[in-house]
Amino acid sequence: MQAVDPLNEYLPHLERMIHAIQSERYDDLYRQYAEVDQIFGMLYGTYIDELQYLAAGEVHNSVAVKIGEQFHTLKPCIQSLHDELSLREFGPAIEHLEELKEHSLKLFSLFGEFKQAAAEGPKFSEIPYTHELIRVTRHYLEGNLALEAVQGRLDIFCQYHELLENQIAALVPSEPERKTFEERMPDLQEAVDIQMHAIEDMDVALERLDHEALEEALDHLAEAAEVLVDVYNALQRADLEPRKVSCIRCGADNSIDSRLCGSCGAVLPQSAGMGIPVSTVALEEDGSAVDSGESEEVRRIRGLVESARLSSDPGELMSALSDYRTRWERNQRQFERLESPPAELPAEQAQLLGHARETFAEAMAILQEALQLLEDGATVLDLNLMDAGLSRMHEGELVFKEFAKDFEQAQRMTE
Numbered sequence: 001m002q003a004v005d006p007l008n009e010y011l012p013h014l015e016r017m018i019h020a021i022q023s024e025r026y027d028d029l030y031r032q033y034a035e036v037d038q039i040f041g042m043l044y045g046t047y048i049d050e051l052q053y054l055a056a057g058e059v060h061n062s063v064a065v066k067i068g069e070q071f072h073t074l075k076p077c078i079q080s081l082h083d084e085l086s087l088r089e090f091g092p093a094i095e096h097l098e099e100l101k102e103h104s105l106k107l108f109s110l111f112g113e114f115k116q117a118a119a120e121g122p123k124f125s126e127i128p129y130t131h132e133l134i135r136v137t138r139h140y141l142e143g144n145l146a147l148e149a150v151q152g153r154l155d156i157f158c159q160y161h162e163l164l165e166n167q168i169a170a171l172v173p174s175e176p177e178r179k180t181f182e183e184r185m186p187d188l189q190e191a192v193d194i195q196m197h198a199i200e201d202m203d204v205a206l207e208r209l210d211h212e213a214l215e216e217a218l219d220h221l222a223e224a225a226e227v228l229v230d231v232y233n234a235l236q237r238a239d240l241e242p243r244k245v246s247c248i249r250c251g252a253d254n255s256i257d258s259r260l261c262g263s264c265g266a267v268l269p270q271s272a273g274m275g276i277p278v279s280t281v282a283l284e285e286d287g288s289a290v291d292s293g294e295s296e297e298v299r300r301i302r303g304l305v306e307s308a309r310l311s312s313d314p315g316e317l318m319s320a321l322s323d324y325r326t327r328w329e330r331n332q333r334q335f336e337r338l339e340s341p342p343a344e345l346p347a348e349q350a351q352l353l354g355h356a357r358e359t360f361a362e363a364m365a366i367l368q369e370a371l372q373l374l375e376d377g378a379t380v381l382d383l384n385l386m387d388a389g390l391s392r393m394h395e396g397e398l399v400f401k402e403f404a405k406d407f408e409q410a411q412r413m414t415e
Contacts, residue, residue: 013039014101021090021097033085040078044071053136053153055144060117063110070107077103105313112312129160130225134218137202141211154202161195164228168192173235180238184231191227194220295397297324298390301374305386314378321378325371332364356406363403366396 013036020029047067054061077100084093124134136153139145168188173181198220205213252263301324304317370392377385 014097014104018094018097021094030085033081037078037082040074047071052146052149053132055139055142057144058118059121060114063114063117067107067110067114070103070110074100074103074107108312112310115312116310125222125225126229127225129157130221133157134221137214137218141214147206147209150206154199154206158199161192161199164195165192177235177238180234184234187227188231191224191231194227195224198224297327298393298397301393302390305374305378305383305390308378308381308386309383312381314381317378318375321371321374328364328367352406352409356403359399359403359406363396363400366392366399370396 013032017029017032017036020026020032051064054064077096081093081096081100084090084096122135123131124138125131133150133153133156136145137150140147140150171181198217201213201217201220204210205217250261250264252261254262301317301320304320308314308317370389373385373389373392375389377383377387377389
């Protein structure tokens with residue numbers, strides 16, 4: 001159900017209302033209440049709308065019933081809160097706000113259960129929009145859902161298709177992805193065209209109530225989705241392939257971890273950083289690399305992303321992201337306090353230190369982007385955003401590892 005997202009706005013409003021009462025900021029209090037009431041109405045309206053897409057006998061129906069019961073539990077709480085605020089009875093109002101928080105967290109949990117239960121049903125596509133349109137249409141063909149349900153999901157799918165076309169038109173592949181992107185572009189365009197024709201065929205088939213043509217359109221939608229997922233996976237694999245760095249003297253390709261060119265022996269200053277990730281805590285303490293493999297911090301955040309997905313409660317994840325940001329900002333302040341290297345340094349050492357500073361800045365930029373993606377994803381419980389953030393976080397720590405190697409090597413030259 002799409003209705004889960006506004007809960008991320010709803011719960012903080014309740015906290016701010018309690019704070020407004022305690023600090024006697026009553027103008028702010030009434031504004032917060034109006035927003036809470038509006039969000040609740042939107043949540044409930046979306047829930048009611050979503051019921052038309054549930055067919056009898058589906059595994060997640062029992063959870064949908066519990067969600068409805070929880071909404072009915074919340075309604076009198078909100079009405080009582082309204083009455084108490086109108087009478088300026090702020091003591092009972094705080095009690096009802098605490099009760100509202102408890103019931104809202106239960107609602108949050110139920111939406112998580114709904115998603116989990118829905119995932120246990122038949123899987124028609126790896127793309128959620130395609131899966132949902134096919135699911136609803138098949139139930140319609142079996143007589144379990146009304147025609148209006150298919151038309152509603154088709155309208156949403158058309159919006160997704162338009163967004164997909166715009167994204168592809170604006171897509172700028174990363175350097176590792178470029179070759180794969182160029183090779184697979186015909187497949188990508190063909191999939192988008194097949195999807196567009198399937199939409200048009202569905203529209204006509206629904207108007208004519210032609211079930212056979214509808215089945216054929218569903219097959220084409222599934223075919224297009226398979227190609228889109230395949231291209232996406234190919235781009236992901238290309239982005240993870242080991243990168244090469246070219247020697248500026250002879251042009252030979254070298255492993256990203258190489259410090260010297262294997263062909264002519266020249267120093268390689270342009271490594272982009274694809275080494276082994278390192279614990280940021282250990283680097284913070286003594287500036288040295290530790291264990292290989294994904295850092296403990298990223299492993300913990302990865303686990304909290306999964307927990308947030310299952311529980312629909314991002315609180316612990318947001319706290320961990322805040323701690324992670326604080327540690328990296330402290331790393332950055334420590335590095336910025338280092339003195340610039342003296343001009344008389346040997347050329348190779350100066351080159352390594354210069355590259356280390358560039359790599360450090362690159363790592364910080366990537367990690368800032370990663371944290372923003374993760375925080376945005378946690379706010380709306382968007383798994384795609386959180387996965388993208390984890391990927392960028394891992395990449396940022398890899399680049400940071402490369403900085404640590406350069407910096408350590410440059411320091412050893414003075415010993």
